[in-house]
Each structure stands twice: as structure tokens, then as C-alpha cells.
Amino acid sequence: MAGAMSLPPIPFVSNMSTPAPHWQPAACVFRLQTASVARTGTTVCAIPAISKARPVICFAIPKACTKKSFCGRGANRRTIHGWAPDWEERASIETFCDVLLRKKLRQGIDCWWVDGDGPRTFVNKAWVRSMGAAATKESDHWKLPLDQIKSFNQQHWSNFHYYRVSQDCTRKRAMLLTRWGGIGSHRYPAWFSGDTCSTWRTLQAQVKFSATAGNVLTNYWTHDLGGFFGKKLPTDLFVRWCQFGAFTPIMRTHSAQGVREPWAYGKKAERIFRTWARLKCFMRPFWYGLSFDAWNTALPIIRPMYLAYPRCKESYRYRYQYLIGGTVLVAPVVRKDSRARIWFPEGEWIAPQTGESVKGPRVKECRVPLERVPLYVKANAMLAIAPDIDRSTHVSGQVQIECFPGTGPGAASYTFYDDDGETLAYRRGKYCTINFGMCATEDAIEIAVCPARGRYANMPRRREIRIVVHAPAGRRISRAYLDGRTCGLHPVDRVCGELPSRFGSVMIRVANSGAARKVRFAFAG
Incomplete structure (x- = not known):
């Protein structure tokens, strides 16, 4: 089951507001860049409806196709404005794929936004079943057990074609933004949670929903941050919604001509x-590694608390918090009064924003200022981040490992993952991993850096690894040793590239060139 899940391109930050007459995409992208949110490549999204009632695409019909294969209205017999295929007719689907999908993909479209009126169940025809059987033989990833089921819904069927054609045409990882087509939709990421109301209650529902979606392998759920309906939100609701979005695999705003540009809500x-949003971009390597883990092991990227702590009854009660991987705990604020009630499992949890250390098991109630998010990292955890956010692909020749030792002794391990960021070669083992191990004692923190394993196309021969240690409260790191020799120690004023440090944070540089390296950070006194 794990191998059936796809690994999408690098997660992104985007604004997909439904265009109003005055909306200018270029101006929006420029404003995001100048605001130092993210300097990313532009993802072009087409929105072909799957419903006969809501078509949005215009193009000419080839002469070889019959009129009955299509639906929609046009200015003349040869032009269809707002055409959508009949998903039960072979000629209609083949023409749709040839004339629209493949043509636009060659022009550079990266992502299809497949919007529609929801799934409709219909009975398979013989050619549909045979196509499913052929796809099964051609590629495990495209496999659909159509010969074993009596009916399936139109959304799943259309997602299958969009994904199949995109991947076949580009020979790269396909990316959709589509509606849910039922169990099995995990093969065709990503999905959006529909046209929602702009209320606190909706935000609460989305947090609970996201925490459990990975239970059926659907890791890449996205939400209309701020809700779909409603013009301009109360500022606190918009900010809280976007903070939650920063801790989901894909951060995306969208609305029905509403106000979702962050600068419209004040400085x-x-x-x-x-x-x-910048923290989201800095943490790309961390999210990307979790994407690989999800593909390789079927463990969700976002995990409900009970998945890690099934024997604790509290893990089933506190539904407005979740784990990212197994080491980052997030409890998005979902109340207008900014109150939060957080359950901490056994162990020590460290707040990157404040330097606070909380020892569980315990429950903490607090009022959270608007600029903060209840975000905690498990003691002795390590996270990979990008040294900068000027790239939208992968971290190339540099990676930064952020270490959060606890107040007492402990040990942990972490695996950094990287590949070419675009192709399907990772399925054939064309990727790279670097293992790290950390052991914290009363006197020092020791970190082992293993040699890189594996290769992929255009992989850098050498990779600079920046190891950042955030010393626990009351401790100061005075010296650092690399392979037994004293090395340069540099102060760091940021946590994960973006948050002001409240720790005694220091950094050293290590070249990963094929040999194991040992690093030792000695505490003062």
C-alpha cells in the first residue's frame, strides 16, 4: 500500500484567489516576493470542470470528433465554449486528453486544478475495464482495480486521467489540485476541502480533519485559508487560519473574490x-523528508496524537493539536478569545519561539498572542531546513540541521532525504540520504554525521552541512570540536531560519564528502 502513494513536487506557498475584475496575478506575485514571503516558481493552474453544468474551458473541436461526444455551448458548430468531456465515452476522453491536456502541458502547465460539482457514480463499460487492466500492466502507479469493481465515481476516474496524462507527457511527477474521489484518491494528490464558510467553526473542523486525513493515506489536503465564502474576515481569524496553513503540507489561500491578500489586513x-510563510519555506527539506517517509512507509505527514500515543486516553480527547512527523507538536489557535488548551505527552517539549521547556504528561492552558503559534519540538529532535528561501526546488549543496537538546541526557537520530525534486527516478532508488545521530550528556552534545548514501542525477559532489545547536535554558556552549580538533563556532540569532532565538544558539560547518564525521559541542563550566 505504501508504494502506491505518490511523492509530489516540493510543497509550496501560493495565493489562488478566484479572479475579480481588478485582480492582477503579476502584481500579487511581485508583492509576495518583495515582502520576502517566498521567491518561488509560478505554478500555472487551469480549472477544467468535470461537470456538464459548470464548464470553463474554450477551444476548437477536431473535425474527427462527433458533436455527441461533447457538452457545452459555442458560437458556432466547431467551437465549444466551456467544454467538459463525457467521462463514459472513449472518443470524448481521448480528444480531451489530446487537444487540451497534452497541448497545455507542452506549453508549460505544471498543475491542473480539477474543479467540479462532486462525484457521480456510473457503471463501467467494457472498454473502461480493459483500460484499467492495461494501466495495471503498464505501471503500478497508474493501477486501478477496475476489473474488480462494478462501479466507481466520476471524480476518481477523471483524476486518474489528468494524473496519467500529466505524468506520461512530462515524465515528471504530476500534481493536481482536485476534489476528493473517495478511498484510493491518495494516488492523485493534492485535494482541497471544498467551498467553506469563513467562520471559527470551520477553522476548528479543518484542524481536526487534517490531523486524521492521513489515516487513509491522503496527506496532501489543502484548505481555502480564510474560507471560500465571505469578503473580508476579522483580522484575527484570517491570521489564525494562515498560521494553521503554515503547518500543513501545502499552504494556499483562495476565495470567491474575497480579500485574502495578507497586506490588506494591516501591517x-x-x-x-x-x-x-517564510518559516514554511525554510522548512522545505523537513517537509520533503516526511513526504518520502509517507511514500516509503505509509506513515502520515500530519499525525493525530493517538497514532504516536495510542495508550494515552488524552490523545483521543485533544483533537485540535497534531504531530508533524513524530517530533513537532502544533496546536493551532482555533478560538476567538485566543485561548488554547494543550496536552503534552510524556517527555520534554521545547517551544522554538520562546525557549520555554514543558515536561509531560501534563495539560497546559494559556492565552496565545496573535503573533505566536503553540509550536513545540520534542527534546533531542533534529530538523533539516534550507539555509535560504531563494530556491523553490531543493537545497542543492547546502543543508542546515537544527538540534534541540533537552535539559537532561538523551539521544535521537534523524535521516535527511534529497532527490532531483522533479522526476520519477526516486522510485528506482535514485535519491540520497544522510543519517545523523545525537547524544546529549551533562557535559556535551555529540553529533555523528554519516556519509551520504545513494545518488541521483546532478547531485552535488560535496554538501556543506551546517549544524545548529540550540542550547537548553541556563547552558552555554563554549567550544566545538570536529573529528577531535577545535573548530570555528559561530553564534546564530535565528531558529529554523526565521524565528528570533531565545537560546544560546551556535553553528559549525561540516563538509560531507564521503567520510563519517564526529562533532562535539562542549558546555561551559
């Missing part, structure tokens, strides 16, 4: 949005 809101 404070824009500054807060920028902080969390």
Missing part, C-alpha cells in the same frame, strides 16, 4: 503572515 497581519 501587523502582513508581518505575522510573512513570518510563518
Whole structure:
């Protein structure tokens, strides 16, 4: 089951507001860049409807196709404005794929936004079953057990074609933004949670929903941050919604001609949005590694608390918090009064924003200022981040490992993952991993850096690894040793590239050139 899940391109930050007459995409992208949110490549999204009632695409019909294969209205017999295929007719689907999908993919479209009126169940025809059987033989990833089921819904069927054609045409990882087609949809990421109301209650529902979606392998759920309906939200609701989005695999705003540009909510809101959107971009390698883990092991990227702590009854009660991987705990604020009630499992949990250390098991109630998010990292955890956010692909020749030792002794391990970021070669083992191990004692923190394993196309021969240690409260790191020799120690004023450090944070540089390396950070006194 794990191998059936796809590994999408690098997660992104985007604004997909439904265009109003005055909306200017270029101006929006420029404003995001100048605000230092993210300098990313542009993802072009087409929105072909799957419903006969809501078509949105215009193009000419080839002469070889019959009129009955299509639906929609046009200015003349040869032009269809708002055409959608009949998903039960072979000629209609083949023409749709040839004339629209493949043509637009060659022009550079990266992502299809497949919007529609929801699934409709219909009975398979013989050619549909045979196509499913052929796809099964051609590629495990495209496999659909159509010969074993009596009916399936139109959404799943259309997603299958969009994904299949995109991947076949580009020979790269396909990416959709589509509606849910039922169990099995995990093969065709990503999905959006529909046209939602702009209320606190909706935000609460989305947090609970996201925490459990991975139970059926659907890791890449996205939400209309701020809700779909509603013009301009209360500032606190918009900010809280975007903070939650920064801790989901794909951060995306969208609305029905509403106001979702962060700078429209004032300078404070824009500054807060920028902080969390930038943190999202800095943490790309961490999210990307979790994507690989999900593909390789079927463990969700976002995990409900009970998945890690099934024997604790509290893990089933606290539904507005979740784990990212197994080491980062997030409890998005979902109440207008900014109150949060957080359950901490056994162990020590460290707040990157404040330096606070909380020892579980315990429950903490607090009021959270608008600029903060209840975010905690498990003691002795290690996270990979990008040294900068100027790239939208992968970290190339540099990676930064952030280490959060606890107040007492402990040990942990971490695996950094990287590949070419675009192709399907990772399925054939064309990727690279670097293992790290950390052991914290009363006197020092020791970190082992293993040689890189594996290769992929255009992989850098040498990779600079920046190891950042955030010393626990009351401790100061005075010296560092690399392979037994004293090395340069550099102070760091940021946590994960973006948050002001409240720790005694220091950094050293290590070249990963094929040999194991040992690093030792000695505490003062």
C-alpha cells in the first residue's frame, strides 16, 4: 500500500484567489516576493470542470470528433465554449486528453486544478475495464482495480486521467489540485476541502480533519485559508487560519473574490503572515523528508496524537493539536478569545519561539498572542531546513540541521532525504540520504554525521552541512570540536531560519564528502 502513494513536487506557498475584475496575478506575485514571503516558481493552474453544468474551458473541436461526444455551448458548430468531456465515452476522453491536456502541458502547465460539482457514480463499460487492466500492466502507479469493481465515481476516474496524462507527457511527477474521489484518491494528490464558510467553526473542523486525513493515506489536503465564502474576515481569524496553513503540507489561500491578500489586513497581519510563510519555506527539506517517509512507509505527514500515543486516553480527547512527523507538536489557535488548551505527552517539549521547556504528561492552558503559534519540538529532535528561501526546488549543496537538546541526557537520530525534486527516478532508488545521530550528556552534545548514501542525477559532489545547536535554558556552549580538533563556532540569532532565538544558539560547518564525521559541542563550566 505504501508504494502506491505518490511523492509530489516540493510543497509550496501560493495565493489562488478566484479572479475579480481588478485582480492582477503579476502584481500579487511581485508583492509576495518583495515582502520576502517566498521567491518561488509560478505554478500555472487551469480549472477544467468535470461537470456538464459548470464548464470553463474554450477551444476548437477536431473535425474527427462527433458533436455527441461533447457538452457545452459555442458560437458556432466547431467551437465549444466551456467544454467538459463525457467521462463514459472513449472518443470524448481521448480528444480531451489530446487537444487540451497534452497541448497545455507542452506549453508549460505544471498543475491542473480539477474543479467540479462532486462525484457521480456510473457503471463501467467494457472498454473502461480493459483500460484499467492495461494501466495495471503498464505501471503500478497508474493501477486501478477496475476489473474488480462494478462501479466507481466520476471524480476518481477523471483524476486518474489528468494524473496519467500529466505524468506520461512530462515524465515528471504530476500534481493536481482536485476534489476528493473517495478511498484510493491518495494516488492523485493534492485535494482541497471544498467551498467553506469563513467562520471559527470551520477553522476548528479543518484542524481536526487534517490531523486524521492521513489515516487513509491522503496527506496532501489543502484548505481555502480564510474560507471560500465571505469578503473580508476579522483580522484575527484570517491570521489564525494562515498560521494553521503554515503547518500543513501545502499552504494556499483562495476565495470567491474575497480579500485574502495578507497586506490588506494591516501591517501587523502582513508581518505575522510573512513570518510563518517564510518559516514554511525554510522548512522545505523537513517537509520533503516526511513526504518520502509517507511514500516509503505509509506513515502520515500530519499525525493525530493517538497514532504516536495510542495508550494515552488524552490523545483521543485533544483533537485540535497534531504531530508533524513524530517530533513537532502544533496546536493551532482555533478560538476567538485566543485561548488554547494543550496536552503534552510524556517527555520534554521545547517551544522554538520562546525557549520555554514543558515536561509531560501534563495539560497546559494559556492565552496565545496573535503573533505566536503553540509550536513545540520534542527534546533531542533534529530538523533539516534550507539555509535560504531563494530556491523553490531543493537545497542543492547546502543543508542546515537544527538540534534541540533537552535539559537532561538523551539521544535521537534523524535521516535527511534529497532527490532531483522533479522526476520519477526516486522510485528506482535514485535519491540520497544522510543519517545523523545525537547524544546529549551533562557535559556535551555529540553529533555523528554519516556519509551520504545513494545518488541521483546532478547531485552535488560535496554538501556543506551546517549544524545548529540550540542550547537548553541556563547552558552555554563554549567550544566545538570536529573529528577531535577545535573548530570555528559561530553564534546564530535565528531558529529554523526565521524565528528570533531565545537560546544560546551556535553553528559549525561540516563538509560531507564521503567520510563519517564526529562533532562535539562542549558546555561551559
